[in-house]
Amino acid sequence: MPPPSAAPVDADHARLQCQQCGAALQLRRFDKTVACPYCASTNVVKRPPRPGIPTPAFVVGFARPESEVRALVARWGQRLPWYTPRGFNRLQVELLKPVYVPAYLFVGEADVSWRARSGYRYTERSGKKTRTRTEWHDVHGQARLRLFNVLVSASHQVKNDELERIEPYDYGRLARYSDAAIAGWPAEEAARTPQAVDAELTKEIDAQLAQRIGALVPGEETTKPKVSWTLRDEHVDLLLVPVWTMLVRYSPTRPRVRVLVNGQTGRVWGKAPVSWVKVTLAVLAAVALVVAWVLLRKHGAVHR
Numbered sequence: 001m002p003p004p005s006a007a008p009v010d011a012d013h014a015r016l017q018c019q020q021c022g023a024a025l026q027l028r029r030f031d032k033t034v035a036c037p038y039c040a041s042t043n044v045v046k047r048p049p050r051p052g053i054p055t056p057a058f059v060v061g062f063a064r065p066e067s068e069v070r071a072l073v074a075r076w077g078q079r080l081p082w083y084t085p086r087g088f089n090r091l092q093v094e095l096l097k098p099v100y101v102p103a104y105l106f107v108g109e110a111d112v113s114w115r116a117r118s119g120y121r122y123t124e125r126s127g128k129k130t131r132t133r134t135e136w137h138d139v140h141g142q143a144r145l146r147l148f149n150v151l152v153s154a155s156h157q158v159k160n161d162e163l164e165r166i167e168p169y170d171y172g173r174l175a176r177y178s179d180a181a182i183a184g185w186p187a188e189e190a191a192r193t194p195q196a197v198d199a200e201l202t203k204e205i206d207a208q209l210a211q212r213i214g215a216l217v218p219g220e221e222t223t224k225p226k227v228s229w230t231l232r233d234e235h236v237d238l239l240l241v242p243v244w245t246m247l248v249r250y251s252p253t254r255p256r257v258r259v260l261v262n263g264q265t266g267r268v269w270g271k272a273p274v275s276w277v278k279v280t281l282a283v284l285a286a287v288a289l290v291v292a293w294v295l296l297r298k299h300g301a302v303h304r
Contacts, residue, residue, distance in 0.1 A: 060169050064244070077248070099186045
């Protein structure tokens with residue numbers, strides 16, 4: 001495959017010229033790479049800098065080939081809960097595509113103040129009976145914690161809650177970004193600035209700190225800690241992470257379902273639909289069992 005070429009975009013941002021053969025190529029708004037159908041060269045799109053959006057610093061490479069991804073999705077479909085439609089155990093994968101998704105990676109330290117309730121169990125005896133109770137105490141503290149890598153989507157297509165479902169990535173395998181590093185792979189340009197993802201970042205930091213502080217709260221039982229924090233020495237980089245995206249069909253008459261796969265680890269996620277027929281039958285069966293038990297008890301066939 002010819003090496004990637006940097007192709008400047010026309011003013012209308014809809015068309016560029018292949019740097020190998022000169023063909024005019026159609027371009028979607030957030031495409032970062034486009035393959036020429038005539039000479040098979042990969043063109044990396046060079047747009048004018050957008051205010052507030054940095055250039056990519058790192059890339060996590062694809063490690064799962066298409067054949068393996070199809071097998072992973074098939075196994076995922078077979079392990080779904082009973083209330084999903086029957087056809088999900090024989091999924092048909094359509095429009096399977098790899099894409100490098102832009103995301104911001106945050107690191108830094110957090111000064112954390114926290115509050116929680118700590119419980120210790122004790123036993124009360126009254127005659128021959130014993131009862132276990134819990135004595136609760138309010139506890140609080142402060143800590144300075146190094147934030148682990150917090151990844152927030154900067155993509156127009158893959159929302160942050162979707163990207164969360166297929167994390168984590170192995171950041172020990174980060175490579176410096178270059179046009180050659182993404183040669184031959186579709187890639188998306190960042191659509192959001194670091195400031196625009198602040199709400200998602202705050203939510204993820206809250207969850208990470210609450211989990212880590214929760215492991216430090218003393219007691220045999222504890223409540224989820226409430227945390228407040230301020231960041232220090234924070235740093236953000238834009239990187240590209242590998243994602244396989246696809247549509248799967250489980251019925252000729254039903255809408256296709258979007259499924260994502262971590263292109264490095266193979267983790268699969270999709271929002272599977274619910275079979276209301278199965279749910280209704282299960283509810284009716286439960287009601288029938290309750291009615292049968294009541295009737296049997298009424299006629300003396302069931303004793304207390």
